[in-house]
Amino acid sequence: MLERHWTWHRVKEFLIEKCIYLSGVTSIVIVALIFIFLAKEGFALFKTVGVGEFLLGIKWYPISHPAQFGILPLIIGSLVVTIGATLIAVPIGVASAVYISEVASGKIKEVLKSGIEVLAAIPSVVLGFIGMMTLVPWVKAVFNLPTGLTAFSGALMLGFMAMPTIVSIAEDALNAVPKRYKEAALALGATRWQAIWRVVFPAASSGIVAAVMLGIGRVIGETMAVMMITGNAARIPTTIFEPVRTLTATIAAEMGETVRGSDHYSALFAIGIVLFIITFMINLIADIAVHHKAK
Amino acid sequence: MHTMIETHQLNFFYGSFHGLIDINLAVAQYQITALIGPSGCGKSTLLRTFNRMNDLIENVRVTGRVFIDGVDIYTPQTDLVNLRKKVGMVFQRPNPFALSVAENILFSVKIHKTAPASQYEAILEESLRAVDLWEALKDKLHRSALQLSLEQQQRLCIARLLPVKPDILLMDEPCSALDPMSTAHIEELMRMLKVNYTILIVTHNMQQAARVSDFAAFLYLGELIEFGSTEKMFTVPKDRRTEEYLTGKFG
Ligand SMILES: Nc1ncnc2c1ncn2[C@@H]1O[C@H](COP(=O)(O)OP(=O)(O)O)[C@@H](O)[C@H]1O
Numbered sequence: 092m093l094e095r096h097w098t099w100h101r102v103k104e105f106l107i108e109k110c111i112y113l114s115g116v117t118s119i120v121i122v123a124l125i126f127i128f129l130a131k132e133g134f135a136l137f138k139t140v141g142v143g144e145f146l147l148g149i150k151w152y153p154i155s156h157p158a159q160f161g162i163l164p165l166i167i168g169s170l171v172v173t174i175g176a177t178l179i180a181v182p183i184g185v186a187s188a189v190y191i192s193e194v195a196s197g198k199i200k201e202v203l204k205s206g207i208e209v210l211a212a213i214p215s216v217v218l219g220f221i222g223m224m225t226l227v228p229w230v231k232a233v234f235n236l237p238t239g240l241t242a243f244s245g246a247l248m249l250g251f252m253a254m255p256t257i258v259s260i261a262e263d264a265l266n267a268v269p270k271r272y273k274e275a276a277l278a279l280g281a282t283r284w285q286a287i288w289r290v291v292f293p294a295a296s297s298g299i300v301a302a303v304m305l306g307i308g309r310v311i312g313e314t315m316a317v318m319m320i321t322g323n324a325a326r327i328p329t330t331i332f333e334p335v336r337t338l339t340a341t342i343a344a345e346m347g348e349t350v351r352g353s354d355h356y357s358a359l360f361a362i363g364i365v366l367f368i369i370t371f372m373i374n375l376i377a378d379i380a381v382h383h384k385a386k
Numbered sequence: 387m388h389t390m391i392e393t394h395q396l397n398f399f400y401g402s403f404h405g406l407i408d409i410n411l412a413v414a415q416y417q418i419t420a421l422i423g424p425s426g427c428g429k430s431t432l433l434r435t436f437n438r439m440n441d442l443i444e445n446v447r448v449t450g451r452v453f454i455d456g457v458d459i460y461t462p463q464t465d466l467v468n469l470r471k472k473v474g475m476v477f478q479r480p481n482p483f484a485l486s487v488a489e490n491i492l493f494s495v496k497i498h499k500t501a502p503a504s505q506y507e508a509i510l511e512e513s514l515r516a517v518d519l520w521e522a523l524k525d526k527l528h529r530s531a532l533q534l535s536l537e538q539q540q541r542l543c544i545a546r547l548l549p550v551k552p553d554i555l556l557m558d559e560p561c562s563a564l565d566p567m568s569t570a571h572i573e574e575l576m577r578m579l580k581v582n583y584t585i586l587i588v589t590h591n592m593q594q595a596a597r598v599s600d601f602a603a604f605l606y607l608g609e610l611i612e613f614g615s616t617e618k619m620f621t622v623p624k625d626r627r628t629e630e631y632l633t634g635k636f637g
């Protein structure tokens with residue numbers, strides 16, 4: 092009996108281990124394939140357009156004659172919207188997580204937690220649509236602008252989209268901090284805020300960084316809402332109250348109209364490569380931050 | 387002998403559960419007093435009434451009085467921050483903060499602003515020396531405290547209390563997570579510390595109580611059954627229940 096049990100146990104262990112290994116390898120292979128595909132389609136562009144001209148050119152006229160493929164306005168558009176959204180979402184999101192995990196109790200906590208989950212599940216097109224109908228006219232009226240389709244509206248909208256992700260993951264991280272840390276701080280005469288700020292927060296910092304990074308990830312990758320709200324003008328904005336166009340929105344808006352294999356088509360893939368590299372860098376930085384902290 | 391802690395008809399309720407019943411106790415300064423008794427008899431509850439950590443639990447009620455160094459600590463005027471500076475607590479499981487060794491020691495100094503930054507180094511050395519950790523950790527002050535051994539962590543938790551100059555150290559089963567070697571070391575440390583501090587230790591380990599304590603209080607079902615010098619209680623217990631507990635008939 093004992094023998095059989097052990098053998099079966101071993102087999103199970105073996106299978107589970109191999110499955111995990113296989114899924115790890117698969118995900119790496121898939122990412123590699125995606126990159127190879129992107130590279131193959133995108134690098135064709137650099138036969139006709141220089142890398143510097145592509146990255147730093149300020150004119151994106153993909154269908155004029157001659158066409159110009161400068162994506163600097165798009166990069167800046169993405170940066171402005173992303174940074175704006177991050178500045179809005181991170182402080183509010185982290186503060187909400189602290190509130191839910193450390194302050195709210197009983198029923199309020201339950202309601203808020205499930206509310207956040209629901210928010211996180213709303214598809215971005217729906218949010219974009221709601222933003223277009225409510226936020227855009229509001230921004231136009233409040234700031235007295237010719238149009239409400241601006242970088243600011245996009246940042247605000249995306250900030251709200253990133254918030255549920257940040258709140259729920261940061262809240263998990265705070266909850267995972269053992270209660271005995273807080274107890275020790277209070278027993279040393281700390282106030283509740285001192286305990287949260289000086290003890291619980293640092294203990295949860297790697298989880299909070301992860302929450303912020305995933306939030307930013309969602310913002311960078313976001314396409315639909317941004318396309319509907321930011322105005323989509325491929326110009327370098329001088330203030331945040333002007334229309335901008337992002338890298339993702341450009342791909343989404345123009346991919347359907349390109350001829351396969353044309354320069355325009357390759358340029359969109361080259362934009363994909365840029366996005367890929369940016370995302371990779373952000374993950375790398377987050378990873379270093381988390382590991383540095385945990386040393 | 388000066389009385390550091392005194393209770394008068396102290397009663398404690400968790401909701402409708404009567405956790406402590408008419409406790410009258412006087413704890414002498416610069417002595418080690420052990421709280422013993424079977425699991426669930428109210429040792430931790432009693433200990434936590436002395437720094438009012440029970441206040442954190444919802445739906446509890448205290449009646450009677452507790453005096454720390456002659457001052458009633460259950461009045462509306464009681465300043466919890468000052469109380470907890472005066473009465474430090476060590477927990478069952480070592481619970482250093484997920485910060486560096488130095489940050490752990492300096493935590494209370496920083497939140498209470500009791501010393502300028504220029505004194506931090508001196509405070510670090512003094513506190514760590516008091517628990518015999520200085521030699522081991524003087525080059526590792528900026529390492530995470532979570533990397534220390536359990537014994538070192540528990541020592542650090544004791545050291546962390548010292549910079550605000552408490553009078554009383556409450557220890558709730560401080561050795562229950564440690565091996566026998568480390569336990570012996572912490573007991574040794576307690577004997578060293580009693581010169582300057584009044585120590586109360588909860589323990590379920592009878593040998594430990596016999597080894598370290600000067601006085602012992604035997605609690606049973608929320609009542610203080612017997613209190614007196616450890617030596618006397620362990621040789622000629624007055625109460626039949628004390629005797630049965632000490633001889634291992636229950637617990
Ligand atoms: N937070 C609480 N809520 C309700 N009852 C509690 C709570 N903490 C302890 N008790 C009860 O109070 C009694 C004494 O507990 P405790 O002081 O922890 O015992 P000991 O430390 O002697 O093992 C036990 O019966 C326990 O179940």
Ligand SMILES: [Mg+2]
Pocket residue numbers: 429430431558588
């Ligand atoms: Mg206990």
